Amino acid sequence: MKDKIINLLLIFILVFLTLNLFTQEKKPTITNSISLETAKSYSVPAWVKINIKNDTLKDFSFNTCKDFSIKKDSLIITPLKCEDINIKPQKSYLVDFSDEFKKFENTWVYYANLKKDSLDIISQFEIEHKWVISKIFTFFFYAPIYNLMAFLLEITNYSLWLAIIIVTIIIRLILLIPQHKMMLSQARMQQIQPKIKEVQDKHKWNHQMLWVELMKLYKEEKVNPMWSCGMLLIQMPILIVIYRVILWIQDTSNTYYLYSYLSDYNMWSINANFYWVDLFWIWWTNWIILAIVIWLLQFVQVKLSLHFNKAKNNTNIVLEKKKDANNYSNFMPDPEVLNKFMLYGMPIMIAFATYTFYAWVWLYWGIWTIFMIFQQLIVNKILKK
Numbered sequence: 001m002k003d004k005i006i007n008l009l010l011i012f013i014l015v016f017l018t019l020n021l022f023t024q025e026k027k028p029t030i031t032n033s034i035s036l037e038t039a040k041s042y043s044v045p046a047w048v049k050i051n052i053k054n055d056t057l058k059d060f061s062f063n064t065c066k067d068f069s070i071k072k073d074s075l076i077i078t079p080l081k082c083e084d085i086n087i088k089p090q091k092s093y094l095v096d097f098s099d100e101f102k103k104f105e106n107t108w109v110y111y112a113n114l115k116k117d118s119l120d121i122i123s124q125f126e127i128e129h130k131w132v133i134s135k136i137f138t139f140f141f142y143a144p145i146y147n148l149m150a151f152l153l154e155i156t157n158y159s160l161w162l163a164i165i166i167v168t169i170i171i172r173l174i175l176l177i178p179q180h181k182m183m184l185s186q187a188r189m190q191q192i193q194p195k196i197k198e199v200q201d202k203h204k205w206n207h208q209m210l211w212v213e214l215m216k217l218y219k220e221e222k223v224n225p226m227w228s229c230g231m232l233l234i235q236m237p238i239l240i241v242i243y244r245v246i247l248w249i250q251d252t253s254n255t256y257y258l259y260s261y262l263s264d265y266n267m268w269s270i271n272a273n274f275y276w277v278d279l280f281w282i283w284w285t286n287w288i289i290l291a292i293v294i295w296l297l298q299f300v301q302v303k304l305s306l307h308f309n310k311a312k313n314n315t316n317i318v319l320e321k322k323k324d325a326n327n328y329s330n331f332m333p334d335p336e337v338l339n340k341f342m343l344y345g346m347p348i349m350i351a352f353a354t355y356t357f358y359a360w361v362w363l364y365w366g367i368w369t370i371f372m373i374f375q376q377l378i379v380n381k382i383l384k385k
Helices: 002-022 098-104 132-155 160-174 176-191 193-202 207-220 227-247 252-257 284-305 335-355 359-384
Strands: 034-037 041-043 049-054 060-063 068-072 075-077 084-087 091-096 108-116 119-128
Touching: 034 108, 034 119, 049 068, 049 084, 075 098, 084 091, 098 252, 132 160, 132 227, 132 252, 160 176, 160 227, 160 359, 176 193, 176 359, 193 207, 227 359, 284 359
Parallel strands: 041 119
Antiparallel strands: 034 049, 049 091, 060 084, 068 075, 068 108, 108 119
C-alpha cells in the first residue's frame, strides 16, 4: 500500500517538474523594433487589448491619445484616458479598450495605428459575432450565472466570499436530485458486482453477448451506469462558467450581459477579502494551508462514498479482488485498486489543483465538498435501510 502511494506521489512530482521545464520563460530577443500585438479576431462584446512592445535598446515614449488610435473607415477610437507612456527597452505596455466595448459592436476589420515621428505601425484585427455554440453557451450559462452573482453581490453588500458560498449552495440544490440518483446508482453498481462478475465469466469469449447481458442486468436491477457521465456533462459547463464569471467579475465588458433590473450594480464595490486571505491574491503559505483543508474534505467525502465497500456483513458487495482469482475479468477495473486510488489519489490531485488556483477556487470547492459530505451521509443512511 505504501509503495503505491509513493509511486503516485512520484508521478505527481515528475509531472510538476516537466510542466515547469516546458513553461520556463524564454530570454527576450532584440529585434530593434516597436511592434503591436493583438488577437487576430474578437467576438462581440469585444474586449480589445493592444500590446505595444519595445524590442529596441532605447526608451520609447508616446501619448495614448495623440499617437495611438484604432480606426474603422471614418471612425477613430482612442482610449478614454490620455496618458504619456514611456516603455523601457525589452518591456511592453498594454492599451486596454475593455471599457469601450460598446464602440466595437459592429463587425468589421479594424486597424490599430501607432504613429510617432517617422514611426508608423498598423496592426489589423477583426470583430466577429460569436458562433452558434458560443451564443448558446453564453445565453444559457454565462449570462444567467453572471447576473446571479451580480444580484448576490448586491444583496450581500458586495462581499465576494459570501456571494460565492450562496451561489455554490444554489447550484448544489439545483443538482440535488440528479446527484442523489447518481450516488444511489453508484452504490447499487457496487452491490451487483457479483452478478456482473458472473455475466463476464459466462460470456468472456463473446463480447457482443456480454454487453447485451450486462444491459439486461442493469435494466433488471434498475441501475443506470451512465448516471456518472451524465452528471459530469451537466456539472462541467457550470464549473467552467463559474470559474470564468468570478475570474472576470470586475471586467467592465461584463456589463454587456447585465439584465435591466441590475442597472445599479457597481462592480468596483466588490470586497474580495475573506478574513486574512485576499481571494484574488497568490501567496504560497496560505495556499498550502488551503490545499491541506481541501485534501481533508475530499478524503472524508470519498471515505464516506466507499463506506459500504467495506461493510463486513454485506455479502453482496465486492470488497476487493481475491488473491486466488486468476480468471478475474479484464473488462472491469480491479475494485481494490480503484477504491484506493479514489480514496488517496483523487484528494491529492484535487488539493494539488486547488493549490495552483486563486483562493476563491478553494472556497468554492470547499463549500461544494462539504455539501457533498452531508448528501453522502443521507445516501448512506438510505442504503442502510
